[in-house]
Amino acid sequence: MKLPGVREFSWREVATEARLLLIGIPVFLWTMIPIYHMFLFAISPKEDAFSGKLWPDHPTLHNFEIVFKQQHYFLRDFYVQFWNSTVIAVSVGVLTLFIATAAAFSISRLKVPGGRTVLNLALFTYFIPAAFLAVPMYRTMGNYGLLNNHWSLILAMVTIASPYAIWVLKQASDKLPVELDEAAVMDGATTLQIFRLVYLPLMMPSLVAIGTYAVLLAWNEYLYAFLLLSNDREITLPVALGNFLAADDSPWELLMTTGFIYALPPAAVYYAFRRYMVGGLTAGAVKS
Amino acid sequence: MAITLSGDQSIPAPPLSSRLTPAQVWGIILLAPYLLVFLAFVVYPVCYGLWLARAPENYVALYNDPIFARAAVNTLIFLVIGINIKMLIALLLSGFFAQQRTWIKWLSVIFILPWAVPSIPTILSVRFMFNPEWGVINHLIFSFTGDDGPNWLNDPTVALSMAIGVHIWKSLPFWTLILITGRLAISHDLFEAAEVDGASWWQKFRYITWPSMQTLYVTCTLLSMIWTLGDFNSVYLLTGGGPADLTHVLSTLGIRYLRLDQLSLAMASIVCAMPFVLPLVYFMMKRLSR
Numbered sequence: 293m294k295l296p297g298v299r300e301f302s303w304r305e306v307a308t309e310a311r312l313l314l315i316g317i318p319v320f321l322w323t324m325i326p327i328y329h330m331f332l333f334a335i336s337p338k339e340d341a342f343s344g345k346l347w348p349d350h351p352t353l354h355n356f357e358i359v360f361k362q363q364h365y366f367l368r369d370f371y372v373q374f375w376n377s378t379v380i381a382v383s384v385g386v387l388t389l390f391i392a393t394a395a396a397f398s399i400s401r402l403k404v405p406g407g408r409t410v411l412n413l414a415l416f417t418y419f420i421p422a423a424f425l426a427v428p429m430y431r432t433m434g435n436y437g438l439l440n441n442h443w444s445l446i447l448a449m450v451t452i453a454s455p456y457a458i459w460v461l462k463q464a465s466d467k468l469p470v471e472l473d474e475a476a477v478m479d480g481a482t483t484l485q486i487f488r489l490v491y492l493p494l495m496m497p498s499l500v501a502i503g504t505y506a507v508l509l510a511w512n513e514y515l516y517a518f519l520l521l522s523n524d525r526e527i528t529l530p531v532a533l534g535n536f537l538a539a540d541d542s543p544w545e546l547l548m549t550t551g552f553i554y555a556l557p558p559a560a561v562y563y564a565f566r567r568y569m570v571g572g573l574t575a576g577a578v579k580s
Numbered sequence: 581m582a583i584t585l586s587g588d589q590s591i592p593a594p595p596l597s598s599r600l601t602p603a604q605v606w607g608i609i610l611l612a613p614y615l616l617v618f619l620a621f622v623v624y625p626v627c628y629g630l631w632l633a634r635a636p637e638n639y640v641a642l643y644n645d646p647i648f649a650r651a652a653v654n655t656l657i658f659l660v661i662g663i664n665i666k667m668l669i670a671l672l673l674s675g676f677f678a679q680q681r682t683w684i685k686w687l688s689v690i691f692i693l694p695w696a697v698p699s700i701p702t703i704l705s706v707r708f709m710f711n712p713e714w715g716v717i718n719h720l721i722f723s724f725t726g727d728d729g730p731n732w733l734n735d736p737t738v739a740l741s742m743a744i745g746v747h748i749w750k751s752l753p754f755w756t757l758i759l760i761t762g763r764l765a766i767s768h769d770l771f772e773a774a775e776v777d778g779a780s781w782w783q784k785f786r787y788i789t790w791p792s793m794q795t796l797y798v799t800c801t802l803l804s805m806i807w808t809l810g811d812f813n814s815v816y817l818l819t820g821g822g823p824a825d826l827t828h829v830l831s832t833l834g835i836r837y838l839r840l841d842q843l844s845l846a847m848a849s850i851v852c853a854m855p856f857v858l859p860l861v862y863f864m865m866k867r868l869s870r
Contacts, residue, residue, distance in 0.1 A: 313678050316687055323691050328706040329716065344719025382822050391617060394610035404607025410615065412865065417622050419803075419861040421641045421810025423831035424853070427846045428629030429621065435628075436620075451621040454614060483606040512698040514833070528616065534817075537704075544708055549740045551701025562696035563689075 304354040307418040311436055325356060330555075331547030334453070342543045364546055366536050367525050376512055376521075377425070377528040384510035385503045391450065392457035392502060397487055399458075400465035401473060418455035423515060430519045444520040445528070449513060461530040464498040465491070501568040508558050529554045547571075600789065634849035642848055647836075651828040652738055652852075658829055659805045662744040663682070667801045670752055674759035695753040703746055703817040707733070710742065738824035739819045743827060747814040755800055762796040763789065797869055807859050 332348070333341045334355055340348035357363075385553050395414075398497075399407035409476075429448055438444035472494075476486045492499070514530040521527045533554065536547040562569065602610075637699045642648045652807045677688050694702065709715050710732040718729030779787070811832045813823065821828040821836060828836065830853050837846035 310682070312679060312681065315673075316684065318815075319668065319673065319676075319691060320687060321674070322749070323693060326709070327693060327697070328700045328707045329709055330701055333705070333708075342714045342722075344714070344716040346716070388639070391613045395614040398607040398610040402603050402607035402610070404604055404611055407607070407611070410611060410618075413618060414614070415868065416861060419809060419864055421831065421857070422746060423810040423812040423834065424850045424857075425625065427834050427843070428625035428632075428810075431632070431843060432621065432625040432628060445686070447621060447633075451617055458614065472615065481614070483603050487610075494629065508696075508780060514698075514700055514817075519835070531703070533700050547707075548701065548705060550639050555697040555701050558698060559693065559696050562692075563768060566692075577705050 330548045333545050334552045339544050359549050372525050373529050373532045381447045381511040383508045385507035387450045388453040388457050388506035389503050392454045395458045396461035400462045414455035414458050433551050440523050449510040453509050457502045504565045588658050629847045632844045633851045635849050637846035638844050647825045651780040651833040655829045663804050666748045673756045674763050678763050692753045699813045740827045743818050745817045762793050766792045
């Protein structure tokens with residue numbers, strides 16, 4: 293009497309599990325194939341990569357060696373470009389955090405007159421597709437004399453990153469109780485002390501999320517980077533990767549190896565801060 | 581100190597500045613960096629761009645450019661078909677990922693990868709997979725059928741569909757994540773009650789899940805449409821607008837004009853998109869700034 297009941301239960305379990313796998317396996321394949329293909333190229337000698345093998349006959353790290361020793365025409369400035377990408381991403385992160393935190397504190401906690409309007413303007417910028425702003429931005433940077441200067445890309449990315457940053461930080465600040473500020477004022481704290489000693493520590497999780505967001509946005513940016521920077525020693529890694537395509541006989545295995553190296557830091561940063569990212573960004577991204 | 585600063589900061593009339601509290605003065609100072617960025621890198625470029633695009637000849641030239649018409653149609657296809665397919669899949673997958681299973685937890689960690697890694701290497705990786713001579717897809721087709729595979733990216737319809745596919749690959753995780761958050765916010769009691777009443781999964785979806793998620797779903801769809809207008813990478817890195825400039829979308833077309841040194845045409849093509857973009861933006865702002 294008992295046994296069939298147990299069996300029936302587990303059969304249903306198996307059927308549900310099978311149906312879930314029927315979704316899970318295609319999802320896994322869909323997600324991983326382009327990434328696996330990139331990895332495959334990175335560990336394949338050129339002959340294997342170009343013959344459509346699913347696993348190379350002789351997996352090798354030789355491609356990485358070429359990249360790290362800059363032993364190819366397209367890779368001669370690899371380290372400089374990696375450094376450019378790093379400097380620009382970190383600068384964008386720091387500047388965005390500074391600008392957005394100050395603005396969010398001002399709008400949400402100090403209730404500055406006109407704060408609402410500024411927030412709406414920022415939101416408006418957030419919704420303008422970045423590729424549309426790129427055209428006038430390119431010309432503007434030319435007018436400012438900043439083309440081919442890292443500052444052009446840094447400032448452009450700060451412009452793109454800060455509206456969202458301000459908005460998310462403003463939402464997070466609104467949740468902090470007003471009593472905190474009032475108590476601090478009672479104790480004779482100045483505005484700056486409240487900012488430094490009360491506001492910043494409480495906002496830490498959101499600040500980590502926004503900092504990561506801005507850094508990743510800048511590191512991953514291609515369009516603005518390739519419009520604003522062109523000199524070989526000024527460009528960032530993604531632009532260098534794009535330049536590989538200029539040749540007819542592009543060394544694809546090296547392109548994929550460099551791309552793999554380029555994709556590792558953002559993936560690592562993302563997973564390291566995933567806890568903050570998912571909470572901080574999805575909460576802000578869509579308030580239904 | 582604070583009061584004197586406010587004098588030369590932004591408030592010209594002395595009576596007004598004396599009415600401001602020190603906190604408000606600091607408020608203005610702290611808001612100033614963003615305002616400067618906004619004026620220098622949003623207001624000025626936008627006004628300058630509109631001024632460049634002022635001449636009616638630009639629009640005549642666009643009207644006579646077959647590439648522009650094609651790009652407009654492609655953009656519409658990209659938005660209307662591509663985004664709706666993407667959001668529908670995201671909605672389905674959000675139900676899948678909301679299941680409590682260890683392996684599904686792990687899969688969701690992997691699933692986010694396309695969104696976490698930069699698009700250039702992955703899109704180029706897809707591009708090479710479909711290379712007619714050397715790509716792995718045509719190698720597989722050859723080894724199974726003995727025939728040469730098609731020249732994928734040489735057919736504008738296939739190429740555009742693949743660009744849409746690449747776009748979906750890249751941004752599906754993000755929207756799925758958002759919809760999972762929405763789905764998990766639904767009270768579990770509702771589902772339990774439905775279970776007791778013997779509701780089928782479709783009835784549960786139809787009468788519980790969908791009513792509580794439809795606002796979020798529509799918001800996400802519109803937001804995704806606006807952002808996809810600015811998706812330059814999926815098309816540019818996969819097809820480069822080719823073959824024969826038949827797969828351009830508005831964002832790549834603007835850059836194409838820019839590179840051909842036709843800045844006013846580039847701006848005009850963007851201005852043409854504004855009647856579609858601005859209502860969407862207005863609607864989104866209404867929705868989000870409550």
